[in-house]
Amino acid sequence: MIRVRFAPSPTGYLHIGGARTALFNWLYARRHGGTFVLRIEDTDTERSSWDMVAGIVGGLRWLGIDWDEGPDTGGPHAPYFQSERIELYRAAAQRLVDAGCAYYCYCSPELLQQKRQAAEASGGGWVYDRACCALPPEEIARLEASGAPRAVRFKVPPGETAFDDLVHGTISFANANVEDFVVLRSDRQPTYHLSVVADDIEMQITHVVRGDDHISNTPKQILLYEAFQTTPPLFAHVPLIMGPDKKRLSKRHGATSVIEYERLGYLPEAMVNFLALLGWSPGTDQELFTQGDLIHAFALEGISGGNAVFNPDKLDWFNQQHIMRLSVEDLSTRLEPLLREHRLWHHDFVGARREWLHRMIDLLKPRVKRLPQFVEEARPFLTDEIGFDEAAVRKHLAKAALAAPFERLRAAFDTAEPFTAGVLEAALRTLAESEHVPPAALIQATRVAVTGRAVSPGLFEVLELLGRERVARRMANAPLAVANRDTG
RNA sequence: GUCCCCAUCGUCCAGAGGCCCAGGACGUGGCCCUUUCAAGGCCAAAACGCGGGUUCGAAUCCCGCUGGGGACGCCA
Numbered sequence: 001m002i003r004v005r006f007a008p009s010p011t012g013y014l015h016i017g018g019a020r021t022a023l024f025n026w027l028y029a030r031r032h033g034g035t036f037v038l039r040i041e042d043t044d045t046e047r048s049s050w051d052m053v054a055g056i057v058g059g060l061r062w063l064g065i066d067w068d069e070g071p072d073t074g075g076p077h078a079p080y081f082q083s084e085r086i087e088l089y090r091a092a093a094q095r096l097v098d099a100g101c102a103y104y105c106y107c108s109p110e111l112l113q114q115k116r117q118a119a120e121a122s123g124g125g126w127v128y129d130r131a132c133c134a135l136p137p138e139e140i141a142r143l144e145a146s147g148a149p150r151a152v153r154f155k156v157p158p159g160e161t162a163f164d165d166l167v168h169g170t171i172s173f174a175n176a177n178v179e180d181f182v183v184l185r186s187d188r189q190p191t192y193h194l195s196v197v198a199d200d201i202e203m204q205i206t207h208v209v210r211g212d213d214h215i216s217n218t219p220k221q222i223l224l225y226e227a228f229q230t231t232p233p234l235f236a237h238v239p240l241i242m243g244p245d246k247k248r249l250s251k252r253h254g255a256t257s258v259i260e261y262e263r264l265g266y267l268p269e270a271m272v273n274f275l276a277l278l279g280w281s282p283g284t285d286q287e288l289f290t291q292g293d294l295i296h297a298f299a300l301e302g303i304s305g306g307n308a309v310f311n312p313d314k315l316d317w318f319n320q321q322h323i324m325r326l327s328v329e330d331l332s333t334r335l336e337p338l339l340r341e342h343r344l345w346h347h348d349f350v351g352a353r354r355e356w357l358h359r360m361i362d363l364l365k366p367r368v369k370r371l372p373q374f375v376e377e378a379r380p381f382l383t384d385e386i387g388f389d390e391a392a393v394r395k396h397l398a399k400a401a402l403a404a405p406f407e408r409l410r411a412a413f414d415t416a417e418p419f420t421a422g423v424l425e426a427a428l429r430t431l432a433e434s435e436h437v438p439p440a441a442l443i444q445a446t447r448v449a450v451t452g453r454a455v456s457p458g459l460f461e462v463l464e465l466l467g468r469e470r471v472a473r474r475m476a477n478a479p480l481a482v483a484n485r486d487t488g
Numbered sequence: 489g490u491c492c493c494c495a496u497c498g499u500c501c502a503g504a505g506g507c508c509c510a511g512g513a514c515g516u517g518g519c520c521c522u523u524u525c526a527a528g529g530c531c532a533a534a535a536c537g538c539g540g541g542u543u544c545g546a547a548u549c550c551c552g553c554u555g556g557g558g559a560c561g562c563c564a
Contacts, residue, residue, distance in 0.1 A: 009564045044563055109562060116561085125490040125560060151562050168493065177491050177560090185562040192564045216492060216559035239494075239557085246556065274500095277513090281501050285512045304501075306494045307557055314500065314514040324527075366527040396524090428523095443523040455525040 002034030003206045006060075006067075007196065009041045010052035013257040014059030016249055016310060017211060017241045020275045024238060025209045026065045027276070027298040037203055038070030042083045043195050059258040063268050064291055069203075077203045082195050089190035092198045092228070093152045093183050101227040102183060104150040105132040106143045127179035128153070149186035154193075154224065156180050161219040166207075166236035167303045173219040181220055193217065197224040200233060209236045209300070212307075236300050239279050239307045249310055265371030267326075267334075270319040279308040288321055320369045328358040335361070335374055342375050344382040360465055363457045380451040381465060388478075392454035396444040397478060405435040406445055410475040419468045421460035428460075449478035 006022040008014065014022075029036035038060070042048035053071070060067075069075025079085060096102035105128075112128070119126035133155060135143075143150070156179065162172030183194040190198075200208065215237050225232040243253035255261060261271055273289050281304065282289075282297040289297070323331065332349070339345040349357045364377045380386050412427045413419075428446075432439040447459050450471055456462050463471050 007564090011564075041564060047563075105562085107562095112562080120489085123489050127490090127560080149562095153562095165493095171492070173491070179560085182562045187562080189562085191562070196564085211558090212493065213558055214564095217564095219492095237493085242557080244499080248557080278500065283502070285502080287501095287513055302501095304494095308501090309499055311499050311514065317514055320527090364526095367525065392524095425523095438523095440523050447524065453524090457525080459523060 001206070002029060002032045003037065003204050004029050004034060004209060005037035005039050005200070005203065005205050007039045007041050007199075007210075008056050009044065009047075010049060010056060011044060011047040012052060013259065014056045015256045016258060016275070018056075019059060019063060019258045019271075020241065020278060021209065021211055021238065022060060022065055023063065023272060023275055024236075024280070024298075024300075024303070026067075027294055028207065028209060028300060029068075030295045031298045034206075035068045036066075037075070037077070037205070038067035038073075038080060039199060039203070040071055040081045040083075041192070041195065042081055043086075043190055043192065045083065045189075048083070055257075055259065062259060062262055063272055082190075082199065085195070085199065086190065088202065089195050089198050090184065090188060092194060093190065096154065096183065096227055097152060099227065100155070102152050102154045103133055104140070105153040105180075105182070106135075106148045106150050107131055108149075127177070128181075130180055133180065151182045151186045152184035153180045154183050154220070154227070156220075156223060161222050163218060163222055163232065163235055165215075165218075166234055166300045167239075168215075168237060168305055171215060171218070173216075175219070175223075178219050178223070183224075193220050193224060197221050197228070201225070201228060201230050205233050207234045207236060207300075209238065212237045212239050236303065238303050239305060241278060242307050242309050244309060244311075246307070246309060253310070254312070265338075265373070266315065266319050267322045267371075270315070270322040273322065274315045274318045278310070279304055288318075288325075316369045320366075323368055323371075324366055326365075328361050331361050331365070332357055334371065338371060338375055339378070339382070344375065344378065346382075356465070363461055363465065367457065380453070380456070380462075384470070384473075386452040386474075388448070388452040389454060392448045392452070396441075396454060397448045399441075399445070402437070402441060402445050405431065405437045405442060406449075406475070408435065409442055409446065410472065413463070413475070414468070414472055416468075419464060419471075421458075421464045424463050425460045446475065450474045 004025040006018075006025050008018055008022075026036050028034070038057075040053055040056075042053070057071070067073060069077060069080065071080045074080075082089075093102065097104070115129065116126045132153070156175050159175050160172055161175055161178065162170055165171050181193055182191050184190055199205075218235060218237075222232050241249050243249045245253075249256055255264065258271070262268070269291060272291060272294065276289065276294050276298070277287070280298070281302045282299075283302055284297075286293075286297075326334075336345060336349075346353065348354075360378060360381050361374075364374060367377060368374050409428060409431055412431050413424060416423050416427050428442055429439050432442050443459050444454070447456055447462070448454060450466060451462065466474075
């Protein structure tokens with residue numbers, strides 16, 4: 001039985017990298033019928049906050065990532081907040097000390113700081129010098145009597161620590177390069193290494209899928225597993241996501257919070273598709289995936305070893321592709337809040353004009369990369385306050401030679417029966433011929449007249465959607481608007 | 489500085505010794521469709537970091553170099 005976990009620290013929002021790590025874990029669990037656990041690593045009480053927990057949970061939900069065990073869901077290994085499991089870690093630390101795998105360290109943070117700086121000044125790295133590892137009993141007694149604060153440090157044994165990483169293959173470290181790390185702080189709070197390992201053991205995690213940046217932590221954690229006489233889980237370290245400058249993705253690269261992308265009008269399915277293909281490949285040429293496709297295709301073996309650059313253009317493409325694949329019903333549901341926000345929603349869009357709304361959405365669908373663009377594209381259909389693009393008016397509408405034919409076109413449209421794209425197109429082309437005007441000139445002029453813009457979906461569909469009345473009104477008013485401006 | 493990871497088009501990936509004078513996708517340029525803009529179709533430019541090996545044969549294996557990234561906390 002596969003058990004994986006996503007273990008964010010609520011010291012920030014759910015960022016792109018974290019989301020992908022969560023996604024990979026989730027996909028892996030779902031692919032193999034395993035269990036996906038959400039565990040909140042809030043042992044850093046200073047920096048953790050409830051808002052951040054809510055933000056992370058919200059981000060995961062938005063992406064459609066659900067968990068089988070976790071904070072709100074509960075489960076056989078509850079609680080899923082590390083801050084509520086402190087006693088477990090203290091007991092674990094005690095076991096390490098009892099087994100001779102760890103020792104008390106009385107060095108003050110200030111002293112360590114000093115030593116570290118000194119080592120750095122002489123141009124070298126620093127690992128703890130084990131000053132407290134072999135303190136004589138009298139010295140320990142003296143320190144204890146004086147009430148000196150003590151931390152618990154893990155005693156790294158000599159030798160080498162290696163593991164078979166599922167994406168990188170064998171990785172090994174000389175233990176000499178691994179320092180005696182603190183497992184329990186002097187205030188009796190556990191450190192990350194202790195709490196992850198204690199929890200991953202207790203929660204029976206079988207696969208640890210996490211960011212590359214944890215590779216150097218892995219030997220410490222494996223040593224801990226060994227000290228606890230348990231078999232470590234399998235590790236899969238996925239490469240990091242970089243900004244276009246190949247630096248670690250950060251705020252200066254724009255939006256890095258997943259939930260920000262919701263606000264920008266990205267579909268969660270597009271985000272998931274994009275993220276999944278960032279550092280992972282199904283081994284085929286398929287690019288577009290539904291969540292179900294991904295679950296079916298996902299395998300840890302397809303994760304590549306090198307860092308990946310976040311490419312916003314490709315995200316946009318995925319978004320557009322997924323928008324086009326959405327059913328009109330679905331799309332209109334997602335558009336409703338947006339349209340309401342701009343006061344462009346009409347109550348009968350769920351009633352009498354439902355079918356009309358769907359036709360409009362279908363027309364606009366392939367022209368939109370992000371949801372908010374819909375609002376702009378839809379404006380001419382939803383309000384009479386359209387506003388004219390002056391350049392478009394000058395180029396296509398305000399032409400003296402067009403005045404008469406345009407007026408006759410308006411009359412022709414007025415009597416067109418039925419008022420449908422096909423009939424309107426035939427009427428326009430017939431008129432263009434008899435007036436010796438290129439059809440394109442009339443089309444462009446009409447487009448500007450009824451939408452205010454030089455670009456729109458196919459004119460005749462637009463006209464049909466607008467309806468006889470609005471077309472007549474806008475055609476009658478448009479040239480007038482130009483005249484007014486000219487004289488004013 | 490030490491340790492670790494990585495190295496194919498600008499970007500994301502395919503390629504697990506001959507099928508590769510390297511394939512797909514985004515982006516870019518051109519053409520087609522066409523009433524504009526998209527969408528769609530077609531075409532094009534664009535890469536195996538360098539140097540040594542191993543081998544009949546290397547993008548693929550080994551070594552070195554270079555470059556990029558990560559980690560070196562009583563943060564997670």
